[in-house]
Amino acid sequence: MTREDTVRLTPLDLLGLGLLGLRTRKTRAALSALGISIGIATMIVVTAIPASSQAALMRELSALGTNTLQAVGTPNQDPPVLLPKESVGMVARIGPVTRVSAVANTHTLVRRSDRTDPQDGSGLTVLAARLDLLPAINARVHIGHWLTATTERFPTVVLGSVAATRLGIGDVPRSGPGPQVLIGRTWFTVIGILAATPLLPDIDRSVLVGWSAAGEHLNFDGHPTVLYVQSWEASVEAVRAVLPQTIYPEQPGQVQVSRPSDALAAKRATENAFSALFLGLAAVALLVGGIGVANTMVVSVLERRSEIGLRRALGATRSQIRGQFLTESVALATLGGIVGTALGVLAAAGYAAYHGWPVVVPLTSTVAGLAGAVLVGVLAGVYPSMRAARLTPTEALATA
Template identity: 35%
Template sequence: MSPRDLVSEALGGLLQRPGRSALTSLGTVLGVGTFVAVLGLTATTSAQIDSTFNALTATEVTVEDTGGSEADDVPLSFPDDAQRRVEKLHGVEHAGVYWQVRLEGRADDTVRATLTGDAGDGERGANVVAADPGLLRAVEPTLREGRLFGAWHSEHRQPVAVLGAGLASRLGITSLENAPAVHIGGRAFTVVGILEDVKRETGLLLSVIVPRTTAEDIWGTPDSGSRAKMLVSTDVGAARQIADEVPVALDPAHQDRFGAVPPPDPKALRSSVSSDLGQLFLLLACVCLVIGAVGIANTTLVAVLERTPEIGLRRALGARGIHVTGQFLTESAVLGLLGGLVGASVGTLVVVGVAVAQHWTAVVEPLTVATAPAAGMLTGLLAGVYPAWRAARIQPVEALRR
């Protein structure tokens, strides 16, 4: 039989039972569609991971106050104008010094929304953070209400505070209409703003943040247990260079008092995440293809049993076993090819749909889409091997007796 005869016979057999053929190829459609979709979503999410790393991790530098050597250890190494010095560096967007104020051991270590109250009122042990105005801009905040304190508040050592959304809810402060105040250790601070969210230093959402200069006047410099830090937000690509320059800009004579921590190189982590996602999704796609192959094999085997009289008649008219084998293998391959074409289209539409819904950029490898129909045809071909072998072993006399 020529290839043309094989294809013609296969199409004739499929078109005789169009409903069954469509349901049989559905397994391949799902398998190939999943194959294309998961590989496309893997590439798309990997690209999104890259952009997330670039937007946040690769633009953040943390500077720690190490205090220098034991001989000249100082409680606060950052100069008063540390923010101004660092923000002059090319590539720096915002920078600010901050530390956690320790209230433990003081006469009143409670943060309250009212001055008077029972001993159990308020938040004992609540985080109180002393910060430069630049820190509040470096964390990329979203304000629920009010504003951030600025350079004027810091310069004039004003008793103002910005609350994180979590702490504000605990204290019962939901609005700034009545100019509420919080009382930290018995001292009143006017609440000027409430943070809804931050992209960096999420612990600030459970904290009350006061100007650094005000905190120094009231509680002094940080103790050895809560060393000051500086958060620096930079342009993309400038973080590692800024990490080298910050100690010199802060104190050229005592650079050892500052430990600048540059962002880790995200390339290895991105590769690891992408590899893990790729392996997981590829395994899932292969499982779907196997399920589709089992469906084709099962339906083809049932078709062989139902078409036993037809096979016997063909054998009686001179068809050999190889002809019957070729016919059923071709039918399975055609089913797989059609399922692969439809599945590749469905998978591509799924990737584009998810990307549009998430406001991402869809990434679909042309090689994946091009090889998907071939994968479907190969799946169908392999699935038809056993049914075709069973069909070829049917004896004409026994088949015609049925």
Template identity: 45%
Template sequence: MSANSGRLGFRDGLRVASVGLRARPLRAALSALGIAIGTAAIVGVLGLSSSSQAGLLAEIARLGPNMLTVEAGTSLSGGTAQLPREAPARIAHLDNVQLVAHTALMKDDNVYRNPMIPAANTGGLQVRAASLNLPAVLRTVVARGTWLNEGTAREPVAVLGSTAAEHLGIDRIHPDQRIWLGGQWFNVAGILEPSPLEPEIANSALVGYPAAQRYLGYVSLVGGEEETGPPSSIYVRADIDHVAAVRSLLAETANPEAPYEVAVSKPSDVLTARAAAAGAFDSLFLGLGVVALIVGAVGVANIMIISVLERRSEIGLRRALGATRGQIRTQFLAESILLAVGGGVVGVLAGAAATAVYAGSKNWAVVIPVEAWSGGIVSAILIGALAGLLPALRASRMPPTVALRTV
């Protein structure tokens, strides 16, 4: 204590304030636990939300925001419309269109592990005819085996989406690997990686258009001759600087006679919306974190009140030796803040660690917003100050003679 000012120095104040915590470490740790849990919840929720958004945005950047999807919409009568067979070729002639691929959903065909599976157990799997450049347009790759080529596209050969392969219990490719598709055996050539831009592909068994016409009867009459049936989905890669312009022309180009029967979408918009909605449930978990902080604050306040009652002799002795009411008040207020800040720091570290572990398991960039950890520390300081204010005032108002009676 300074002889001239009668005030405690900052270091002395911290040392005196920490006496109560160091004397009762288990009690202090349990009191700080609620604050640590609440702070960890807040930091973890905000960190995981930000990391998830960063991961989705990175996925969008990798896949490219320049893919557009053209699908058959609804006719004026309310039924399902069909795209013209010539739609892919028409779209390919548009300016600023880089690549065009397409698939055709065959609703009457199903795929099974073997012919012994009941027909009703489809598992939601679909059969689609696919153009040979589909992986290039979707920017997906073959995880195992190979993709279709000019030869296998004409034969009973299929490539499975990731979900379809998992459902069928196929995790590797060998020469005798077969599936029961459309009432006959098809050899399995490969398994695709998941395609975030077109998740329906993951649930599908993909065959070539010639094989679909020859083995599955997917045909339509054109000028009295049988031709491969029309596509149901067309995937368009446009020049990145002209996506909006190409999008505005797709419906009329795909079906000039009935453009209102064509649905045009941008799959990356779905991922962008998902990134924006990644924090939709944050408020619920943040609320739980706030509740934990309130419980922690009540615990700190309770411990500080008990501490004042237990240390009346110490308070009386310090007052008798010349300590002012302000010094007593500052001591217990600082002790409460130290207790809360200790819990806040532990909570921030725990929340950051949880974010790093989970984001790492998902191959996301670890993003912990500044407002998450700084808000956690600031909240801890405010909680400590509010929780310790009443006990500190009570301690400072205790007369030395009353306090010393317990000595």
């Protein structure tokens, strides 16, 4: 029976030997772990911070209405195409649709005073609006308040941002009578002004009256002009394909549906750009950390030749020497990976919170950081461990 057959080490013994070098050379181990920690922390940061920024950007783009479609009758038709009164309810029954509302052109003029030119409507459109319009177009009230179930039956209006400017109305009092505008032959009281809607400039140039009030005071016939449809973002194109048949089953060709907003295309392009950036920066960070560990382990072999020679003289086999240094390399890299992951998560969370972004730490990058640290430890320790195993006892002790 050979010596190699009699000398055996359990995995726990091998782990103890691998950690021995870290315990006896704490400063060197700390500095070596710092190198891999910086690499892994960099990987976490360069993936988490752009991911948080991306989430904030996606939230802003979604708020603009990237999942909103507009359906209108074919313009310039004689007679004009009238969408069915029941079209809103029919569209609401489409599975992926989350919201649907409508406005209708009343074909009346609005004036600030009865002394202005009766034919001058300042380029503004008077629209009958449903009460659920604002969430369907991602709009909000800037001053005053929106129509309610009570006020929409009376001659009250809400102005778009551009309409308010052109009519010279900049404020709405919280109490007391508000400013009035003349629509047709009826005076309407302004109760609110909308904030700007970047993706819907037509709303900015509109004067919005209640659906019931339009029927009573402006001879509105109840047929919607434009339908605003929100759906799950992944299903926007599918919903767009079925809207004409749903809105006007008899003449679907008379219905035009807008393409998804350019903001949706920008959003998807941004996602792809960020994904490519993540991969490139993560690869660089891991490469830097791996080079640092490999360099540390090579130096460790040179410094510990006497230890290697003594262990070989006492009966340690080449495989045990190789396993010892490989274990030390993996342990060193894993320690650095754990510390680096923690530092990276804390740094990314702090940076995102400072900028008011959602805190997003991709799970894949965290797992990849830890797994990458182990892999880097293995790769970085292969050459130094093989070099240590090749040293004979005489050679190691003679050059120590």
